[in-house]
Amino acid sequence: QSALTQPRSVSGSPGQSVTISCTGTSSDVGGFNYVSWYQQHPGKAPKLMIYDVTMRPSGVPDRFSGSKSGNTASLTISGLQAEDEADYYCCSYAGSFTLVFGGGTKLTVL
Amino acid sequence: EVQLVESGGGLVQPGGSLRLSCAASGFIFTSSWMTWVRQAPGKGLEWVANIKEDGSEKFYVDSVKGRFTISRDNAKNSLYLQMNSLRAEDTAVYYCARDLRFFNYWGQGTLVTVSS
Numbered sequence: 001q002s003a004l005t006q007p008r009s010v011s012g013s014p015g016q017s018v019t020i021s022c023t024g025t026s027s028d029v030g031g032f033n034y035v036s037w038y039q040q041h042p043g044k045a046p047k048l049m050i051y052d053v054t055m056r057p058s059g060v061p062d063r064f065s066g067s068k069s070g071n072t073a074s075l076t077i078s079g080l081q082a083e084d085e086a087d088y089y090c091c092s093y094a095g096s097f098t099l100v101f102g103g104g105t106k107l108t109v110l
Numbered sequence: 111e112v113q114l115v116e117s118g119g120g121l122v123q124p125g126g127s128l129r130l131s132c133a134a135s136g137f138i139f140t141s142s143w144m145t146w147v148r149q150a151p152g153k154g155l156e157w158v159a160n161i162k163e164d165g166s167e168k169f170y171v172d173s174v175k176g177r178f179t180i181s182r183d184n185a186k187n188s189l190y191l192q193m194n195s196l197r198a199e200d201t202a203v204y205y206c207a208r209d210l211r212f213f214n215y216w217g218q219g220t221l222v223t224v225s226s
Binding site: 045057098 | 160
């Protein structure tokens with residue numbers, strides 16, 4: 001049950017694209033297509049942005065997209081906006097009905 | 111509208127106990143896995159435990175096994191987390207969330223502080 005590895009921080013200018021990586025193992029990210037991504041603003045509960053690697057819940061802008069290759073999942077945010085500045089967490093199913101989160105990435109919009 | 115409302119947090123001494131509750135509404139509680147996730151101050155999210163729809167299966171992160179017990183009362187649409195032998199490292203905001211593989215619905219969280 002080791003945490004998934006995310007970069008501590010990423011940044012981008014408005015209108016640009018950024019990608020946040022999430023690296024696990026064959027026992028979690030690589031073994032299942034059950035990766036989800038959450039956005040969290042300070043003092044708020046997390047918000048689901050992507051589930052099942054690539055699926056977007058209703059109401060989430062299509063600027064947010066997810067992908068996976070091997071043991072690494074990625075969240076890409078295109079057309080960066082000021083309100084995208086937040087912490088982002090990946091999460092993966094890890095088998096036996098357990099889950100594991102990433103350490104989180106702080107996105108700064110310059 | 112789906113609502114999850116946690117309660118029961120507070121200040122407790124190391125070695126003490128606390129019981130968190132989560133009141134659910136706006137969805138069919140008896141058809142949903144439920145989960146507890148915590149977040150230590152200034153830290154990331156950590157999956158803590160989950161429970162099957164009928165309460166027959168429960169799963170925990172290694173760090174709380176033997177100390178925490180997740181349970182539910184489907185008649186009251188309520189989820190619980192009994193926390194015993196609390197340690198300083200259990201200090202966190204505890205969120206309840208709906209479902210098993212991903213969480214589209216979260217409560218607002220309740221703060222548990224373990225300190226002497």
